[in-house]
Amino acid sequence: MKNQKPIQDYYPDELSYCYGCGRNNEYGHHIKSYWDGDETVSHFTPKEYHIAIPGYVYGGLLASLIDCHGTGSAALAAYKAENRQPDTLPAFRFVTASLQVDFLKPTPLGVELELRGKIVEVKGRKVITEITVSANGEITVKGKVVAVQVPETFLK
Numbered sequence: 001m002k003n004q005k006p007i008q009d010y011y012p013d014e015l016s017y018c019y020g021c022g023r024n025n026e027y028g029h030h031i032k033s034y035w036d037g038d039e040t041v042s043h044f045t046p047k048e049y050h051i052a053i054p055g056y057v058y059g060g061l062l063a064s065l066i067d068c069h070g071t072g073s074a075a076l077a078a079y080k081a082e083n084r085q086p087d088t089l090p091a092f093r094f095v096t097a098s099l100q101v102d103f104l105k106p107t108p109l110g111v112e113l114e115l116r117g118k119i120v121e122v123k124g125r126k127v128i129t130e131i132t133v134s135a136n137g138e139i140t141v142k143g144k145v146v147a148v149q150v151p152e153t154f155l156k
């Protein structure tokens, strides 16, 4: 992970406005995803206004983190499957087809969260990942993301 550029920093400017991961969205979360061995990793510290009930993180935010770490992990996995670097062409860009989230325990506010992704399947235009969210070393949320390469028709 050291000295690695996050996959989102390879997205072109016009695809970098996503609320979850777009570096050009001043209101967004700016999620960054990296390889850590065979897993992907991302860190995020919720703000105090990302609150559900006092002391705990809002579930919609947690789903959003899983969503964008999932699509970022999908892009990382697609390059790896072709043994290519992320600055090579053709570029892999993914959108979310399906997002499943299980909230196992309340997620405490005020600490850094760690997201870890496992690549479950890389098949054709589709990548499936399983993502966990941990707080204080304990998994509080699990998710599954089906990401599909952005069709040409999506890009205006």
Ligand SMILES: CCCCCCCC(=O)SCCNC(=O)CCNC(=O)[C@H](O)C(C)(C)COP(=O)(O)OP(=O)(O)OC[C@H]1O[C@@H](n2cnc3c(N)ncnc32)[C@H](O)[C@@H]1OP(=O)(O)O
Residues within 6 Å of the ligand: 011, 015, 016, 018, 020, 021, 067, 068, 071, 093, 094, 095, 096, 097, 098, 123, 124, 125, 126, 146, 148, 149, 150, 151, 154
């Ligand atoms: C680059 C910066 C991106 C940042 C992204 C951030 C994350 C987001 O929030 S993206 C926004 C939310 N997502 C969307 O708006 C997507 C809307 N949906 C779509 O555009 C389309 O349904 C799309 C592109 C996902 C899939 O359509 P299409 O390209 O026709 O896929 P299609 O050929 O039918 O299916 C491809 C594979 O995906 C699977 N798949 C498609 N949809 C789903 C689904 N909902 N659930 C499970 N699997 C699915 C298919 O079964 C198929 O798998 P297989 O190859 O094994 O048969």
